[in-house]
Amino acid sequence: MIRFEHVGKTFPDGTCAVEDFSLEVPSHTTTVLLGSSGCGKTTLMQMVNRMVDPTAGRVLIDDDDVASLDPVKLRRRIGYVMQNAGLLPHRTVLDNVLTVPRLTGRASAADRARAQELLELVGLSPALAKRYPAQLSGGQRQRVGVARALAPDPDVLLMDEPFSAVDPVVRSELQAEMLRIQRELAKTVLFVTHDVDEAVLLGDEVLVLREGARIAQQGPGEEILLHPASDFVRSFVGGDRRRLHVEERAGTPTVVDAAGRVAGTLEAR
Ligand SMILES: Nc1ncnc2c1ncn2[C@@H]1O[C@H](COP(=O)(O)OP(=O)(O)OP(=O)(O)O)[C@@H](O)[C@H]1O
Numbered sequence: 001m002i003r004f005e006h007v008g009k010t011f012p013d014g015t016c017a018v019e020d021f022s023l024e025v026p027s028h029t030t031t032v033l034l035g036s037s038g039c040g041k042t043t044l045m046q047m048v049n050r051m052v053d054p055t056a057g058r059v060l061i062d063d064d065d066v067a068s069l070d071p072v073k074l075r076r077r078i079g080y081v082m083q084n085a086g087l088l089p090h091r092t093v094l095d096n097v098l099t100v101p102r103l104t105g106r107a108s109a110a111d112r113a114r115a116q117e118l119l120e121l122v123g124l125s126p127a128l129a130k131r132y133p134a135q136l137s138g139g140q141r142q143r144v145g146v147a148r149a150l151a152p153d154p155d156v157l158l159m160d161e162p163f164s165a166v167d168p169v170v171r172s173e174l175q176a177e178m179l180r181i182q183r184e185l186a187k188t189v190l191f192v193t194h195d196v197d198e199a200v201l202l203g204d205e206v207l208v209l210r211e212g213a214r215i216a217q218q219g220p221g222e223e224i225l226l227h228p229a230s231d232f233v234r235s236f237v238g239g240d241r242r243r244l245h246v247e248e249r250a251g252t253p254t255v256v257d258a259a260g261r262v263a264g265t266l267e268a269r
Pocket of ligand 1: 042
């Protein structure tokens with residue numbers, strides 16, 4: 001479980017990125033921070049692994065205040081996936097996946113076998129293990145980034161716009177893989193995006209944020225689509241900007257695509 005307690009962040013130049021933010025991310029669930037550029041999503045996420053320290057409040061993982069934990073050890077037990085994968089260019093795919101096990105000593109035969117398994121888990125052929133990042137497509141690189149984040153078997157996974165640099169088709173594939181992986185591994189995931197469809201698809205809980213990381217609305221994504229709490233949220237999740245929207249059909253909340261075709265109905269949670 002990740003808990004933000006009245007967290008704030010004002011940078012030394014006076015920029016207030018986060019005003020007063022509280023949230024609990026229950027274990028084994030995915031919470032999505034959804035908001036436009038500059039609203040403080042990355043700052044919030046980086047408070048979890050202490051790449052940023054809050055200037056007010058505290059962040060806890062399973063009741064441990066992260067401020068009391070060694071940042072290096074903390075980062076080794078938290079998976080972090082970035083927008084451009086951040087792979088080491090002169091290391092093979094397999095060695096990239098083994099980055100964290102290597103930091104804590106020599107990667108054992110068991111670590112290498114597990115890295116191979118992880119490549120399969122994220123949908124990569126074992127034949128790619130010997131390639132270098134430049135020999136992969138953008139989507140394949142992101143998959144390696146996910147495998148690397150999973151290598152130390154972390155309880156917590158931070159994902160900062162991990163799929164935003166790939167084309168829409170590959171993005172959909174990566175989202176589907178993410179749902180499958182999460183069904184299998186059930187990590188505690190904090191996921192940042194500015195894509196409404198992605199947030200609704202992946203999030204058990206979605207937070208729509210505005211500047212200063214103020215929470216405009218929080219709840220299941222479908223609820224937010226169906227009942228936006230304010231004009232701000234309505235405009236942010238506005239149907240014409242998205243492939244899917246929700247409307248009532250025969251009294252049932254129904255997900256409809258841009259052409260009016262029914263994509264599904266919503267179940268009560
Ligand atoms: N080191 C820093 N010093 C000063 N201001 C910063 C620093 N890092 C971030 N900020 C500011 O804090 C605010 C929030 O930034 P943050 O990166 O968290 O937003 P974001 O929602 O993740 O945006 P994006 O989607 O563009 O990544 C922005 O106004 C940004 O300019």
